[in-house]
Amino acid sequence: MVFEKLETITEIEVQYTTCSCLAIHAGKSAAYSIVDQSIIKIGGVPVIPGSSLKGALRSIIESILSESGVDVCIPEASIPKQIKQRRNVEEYARDLGRLPPCNQIKGDVCPVCKLFGAASLSGRAVFLDARPESIIVPIKRTHVAIRRDTNAQSDGSLMELEAVDKETFYYFPKLINI
Ligand SMILES: [Zn+2]
Structure with a gap:
């Protein structure tokens, strides 16, 4: 195994603004969760991984x-x-x-x-991970699935999803080894 010599580390800090709702889900929510799909959080803070x-x-x-x-x-x-x-x-x-x-x-x-x-x-x-610049409270969106044969709501398909609202500011530093 060969390890190259690390000569320079360049850190670039970038700010992102969500232009629409952003939802990066963490997979299946815990049984006690009130939403069907919660977004990824670290220490209770919604992050962009x-x-x-x-x-x-x-x-x-x-x-x-x-x-x-x-x-x-x-x-x-x-x-x-x-x-x-x-x-x-x-x-x-x-x-x-x-x-x-x-x-x-x-x-x-x-x-x-x-x-x-x-x-x-x-x-x-x-x-x-990108972290929000200020404290944010996730919004909740309700969705239903539509049956393709009747174009009506599919039974038991009501879901509540968490998301981050538009115009939320995030920043993240990225490191590049040059
Ligand atoms: Zn390649």
Whole structure:
């Protein structure tokens, strides 16, 4: 295993404003919860997980570079299971105009994987969780599912979801090792 020398750490602080309701759910709520799906919180504070920010930014950068003619791979995690089972990953990647997933062992690492990492490679960018700039109280939204045959509410489908309202300010520092 080889460890590169860490020479510089650059910290960039960014402020985000939600343009609409934001809901990054934590999965199934606890049995005692009054909402069906609660948002992710740390210490009771609604946060945007660093992994969500990293994934969103990675996806955008992949698209921009790919459309600009730069060879970038399709990440292993984004390939549907059926494709992997049929072992036609290379054909799937080629159809999307991408390289197959980067393989550090073979030495093939695209610029996106160098920055964000891959299954067997640590990336250079670290994204911390974004925290709200002030105390915020999540809003609750009620949803129902509509039956496709009658266009009426499906029985037992009333759900209450938590979200963060629009125009909420978040900030997060991200660290990049250059
Ligand atoms: Zn790659």
